[in-house]
Amino acid sequence: DIQMTQSPASLSASVGETVTITCRASENIYSYLAWYQQKQGKSPQLLVYNAKTLAEGVPSRFSGSGSGTQFSLKINSLQPEDFGSYYCQHHYGTPYTFGGGTKLEIK
Amino acid sequence: QVQLQQPGAELVKPGASVKLSCKASGYTFTSYWMHWVKQRPGQGLEWIGEINPSNGRTNYNEKFKSKATLTVDKSSSTAYMQLSSLTSEDSAVYYCAITTVVGYFDVWGAGTTVTVSS
Numbered sequence: 268d269i270q271m272t273q274s275p276a277s278l279s280a281s282v283g284e285t286v287t288i289t290c291r292a293s294e295n296i297y298s299y300l301a302w303y304q305q306k307q308g309k310s311p312q313l314l315v316y317n318a319k320t321l322a323e324g325v326p327s328r329f330s331g332s333g334s335g336t337q338f339s340l341k342i343n344s345l346q347p348e349d350f351g352s353y354y355c356q357h358h359y360g361t362p363y364t365f366g367g368g369t370k371l372e373i374k
Numbered sequence: 375q376v377q378l379q380q381p382g383a384e385l386v387k388p389g390a391s392v393k394l395s396c397k398a399s400g401y402t403f404t405s406y407w408m409h410w411v412k413q414r415p416g417q418g419l420e421w422i423g424e425i426n427p428s429n430g431r432t433n434y435n436e437k438f439k440s441k442a443t444l445t446v447d448k449s450s451s452t453a454y455m456q457l458s459s460l461t462s463e464d465s466a467v468y469y470c471a472i473t474t475v476v477g478y479f480d481v482w483g484a485g486t487t488v489t490v491s492s
Contacts, residue, residue, distance in 0.1 A: 301478035310469055310482035311419065322480065354419055358477025362435040363409075365419040 269293050269357050273366030281374040284345050288369045290338045290355035299359035302331055302340045305368075306351040315340065316358070347373055376400040378470050378483035385489050386460055394486050396453040396470030403451035404428035406472040409479060410444065410455045414466045422468075425453060460490045 270293035280286045290300065298318040303311035313322040315331035318338055328343040342349055350373045355366040379397040386392045396408065410422040423434035425444040432444050441464070443456040457464055467487050471479035 299477060303479075310471075310485055311479070312482070313478060313480045316475075316478040316480075356419070356478065360477075361421075361424070361433050362437075363421040363477065365421070368418045 268362055269296060269359065269364055271355055271357055271364050271366040273353075273355055273369050275369060276367065277370040277372065279372040279374050280345055282345055282347060285341065285343050286345060286371065287342075288340045288353055288355075288371075290333075290340070290366050292336045292338070292357055295335050296357045296359040298334050299357055300331070300333070300338050301356045301358055303354045303356065304349075304351050305354065311354060314353075342371075345373065349373070376472075376481050378472065378481060380468075380470060380483040380486045382484075383487045383489070385491065387492055388461055388490055390460055391456060391458045392460065392488060393454055393456045394468055394470075394488070396455075396483050398451045398453070398472070403446075403448060406474050407476075408444075408446065408453040409471045409473065410442065411469045411471060411479070412438075412466045413469065413485075417466075422455070424473075427453065457488070460488075462490050464488060465490045 272291045274289050300318045302315040305311040314325050319331045330341045353369045377399045384392050404427045407424045409424045412420045422438045422442050425432045427446045445454045467485040469485045470483040472481050
């Protein structure tokens with residue numbers, strides 16, 4: 268199975284700051300990577316797919332990049348509603364696997 | 375709009391089985407693969423498996439092959455996942471989700487919290 272490793276596991280940032288979350292795949296997954304946001308007690312919501320394509324309705328302050336084994340999710344000008352957990356997931360065939368998650372706390 | 379409805383919670387005894395449901399609406403049920411994802415308290419996400427509602431074809435994560443059984447009822451647009459021989463390790467939130475394009479989950483149910491306790 269493809270292993271997905273996310274970092275950092277947690278971070279704290281202030282409103283208006285820019286943060287970056289990284290995700291590494293154990294093998295080449297080309298651009299088959301998705302990012303999700305999950306708020307406490309809610310289901311995950313798709314943010315980005317194919318490494319850099321924003322899902323419908325996702326604000327442009329979110330951006331995804333990378334290919335192969337190294338990927339990142341960047342959030343510009345953090346807003347209070349951006350707190351929560353973020354997960355990467357490869358979609359290069361089954362079994363799909365997720366990263367361990369990054370918990371983003373707003374200072 | 376596209377919706378996946380799941381019951382909020384199930385309480386089951388150790389060693390028993392439970393059948394979770396996921397009722398789809400707002401789209402043609404047979405058009406998209408249905409997936410199930412597990413999330414233990416405070417933990418990450420695990421893909422359990424997928425089912426093609428049009429023909430019942432399934433793919434399972436090897437880890438869950440002996441634990442989960444996926445089925446569908448096309449007449450009611452409902453997907454089911456049966457979990458067997460439950461232990462405390464099976465206490466988790468179970469989500470159903472669909473992939474309108476192969477591979478990424480763009481619509482999720484609200485999840486069913488399964489608690490295994492005597």
